[in-house]
Amino acid sequence: MPTTHNSASVGIVQPQTAVFDQPLTLACGRVLTTYELVYETYGTLNAQRSNAVLVCHALSGHHHAAGYHSAEEKKPGWWDECIGPGKPIDTNRFFVVSLNNLGGCHGSTGPSSVNPATGKPWGPGFPPVRTRDWVESQARLADYLGIACWAAVIGGSLGGMQAMRWSIEYPQRIKHCVVIAAALKLSAQNLAFNEVARQAILSDPEFLEGDYQTRNTVPARGLALARMIGHITYLSDDAMASKFGRDLRSGSLGRGSEENVEFQVQSYLRYQGSQFSEKFDANTYILMTRALDYFDLALEYGNDPVAAFRNATCDFMVISFSTDWRFSPQRSREIVEALIAADRQVSYAEIDADEGHDAFLMPIPRYLDVFRAYMRRVGEEA
């Protein structure tokens, strides 16, 4: 935690673990007999239990969304810009719940957990998990916490997909749905990037068909490559240009130089990849990208998102960012148009921002203002 204590921080937070013994039948048909979910909470649940907000994480996210785990921790949780006293998700007003999803690698039951049937890590044998399974397990977490209805379910990217699934699976348990930088389903290009990322992992000889954990190897190179590929799609061309341009880290582009030139952007990407590969699990990465690939909100509604959203009763806020090319504003407009056609209440903000898909994590004033204004309304109703 920075020594200059920021009053807008939730401060030191403590992860908690909820253990579930009631079997969970997944979309694939397989059953998890027991499982654990790691979560954090910020703010205080009110007497009516009406001010709870669920924050759903994206591809590589986890439960640690805000604050610090210790006074020594330098970086706060991943969405600290948006969660805290006076922030858009105002912890003076809301009781915020953030969890690590099933299949994750930050404490919730996933591929690196021990399979009770074998006494060994699940590894590649962990069942495939879909967005609807996450929603189901989040509903059980709500039961566990005594939350009958969320004031809002909120998420960016893959988190926004969970929020949309909530709105049609549990219409009575969600009052507001905030969908940021998301899409009704992945495009062919999105699928293609995920495939290359997975192939990078699968073709790492240390992946050992996913059995690396029991055989004491780590497919670090494959995971780093996967992250590098993903990272390019999170940033806009403009953001990369203004952050790095063609600046050199070493070497010279002049004549007479035989040394290999290294550009700043290249060294940055390699660093990001290598950092990520030290703290993320390869099987979880594969599981999460597959869940993203398979998400298709309207599939079982005859591919008609209007029909899908007719099941929803909550109000919606949809936000997109101008330079996001992973889930472009056009993809958000598809959500908005379907909601309007389904006669649902929806607010939509398209934010001018250079940061690409990553903008949803950034302190962009207009974004924070719009988000805060909407959440104020949510809070007044709660």
Add this chain to the structure above:
Amino acid sequence: MPTTHNSASVGIVQPQTAVFDQPLTLACGRVLTTYELVYETYGTLNAQRSNAVLVCHALSGHHHAAGYHSAEEKKPGWWDECIGPGKPIDTNRFFVVSLNNLGGCHGSTGPSSVNPATGKPWGPGFPPVRTRDWVESQARLADYLGIACWAAVIGGSLGGMQAMRWSIEYPQRIKHCVVIAAALKLSAQNLAFNEVARQAILSDPEFLEGDYQTRNTVPARGLALARMIGHITYLSDDAMASKFGRDLRSGSLGRGSEENVEFQVQSYLRYQGSQFSEKFDANTYILMTRALDYFDLALEYGNDPVAAFRNATCDFMVISFSTDWRFSPQRSREIVEALIAADRQVSYAEIDADEGHDAFLMPIPRYLDVFRAYMRRVGEEA
């Protein structure tokens, strides 16, 4: 060659080899004492030797640009849509020269050639080659063929960069410069994609720091990954959507299916990657992407492309494609604006096309019409 003989084909063609014994000093300062260039020619050189056209290839290209090597060959050369009788580069009118660049892996001297000093393949010890070195070696090929001045130097993508370099390095030896889907230099995002592609190769354990050839391994997985990454950037989001959408190759997205789903786009990409890795050399891929990274037309002109183009005397044709996001129309407009400011003659066409960067290889009617019209003028002057 298809049995229904296409009269617009140059028919059966034969690669030839030019051997150079005059040492070539490369931009890096190292010297190639001897080297070979493999090339093909289509059409007939006229008596005045004034109708010769040089075609420069892109990242993974080679000398075989048109026609067939045998009656059994099913696919023609890579630019057969644009080279042939009555085609934009009309072989009834022009003598077309297409070569494999230095550092290539299709017969010209490159990393897989034998280093005369050691008797072993050059491998990773082959000197880094820049676009200006290619232009220099192409000028020597012109000498060898008795061509004092090209009617036109033409290229798409990295080929367009060679054409631009020709215009300012040898202004007296080029009458027209046709630059298709190119840029004055790579953006940070372009550099980033190239870096991930190279890292995929470098991190393949069979790459052996480039010494795979002498040690009888092939970094096929790394090269396939590199190609998959590149391939995504060659296609537009729209092209992928209309070609594949979310069509499945196997599995089901419905509930109850535990089998892994495979999307068509994913299987297509894997196929492209694996095909490429069987016929391309990894060291050449690294060399070519580095040449692309390092290309910066205006670097030695105080980063002023106007100053660079003031050295040119030829006329220019610049073509871009609306959905090309690798080298977008904006990048072509930068070329055009610099040419105008340098008081050079330039025609510019921005072609509406769904095919992304790959459009420059495709039979898109408006593209072919514009290209043909410009080349007719080139031919009339020749």
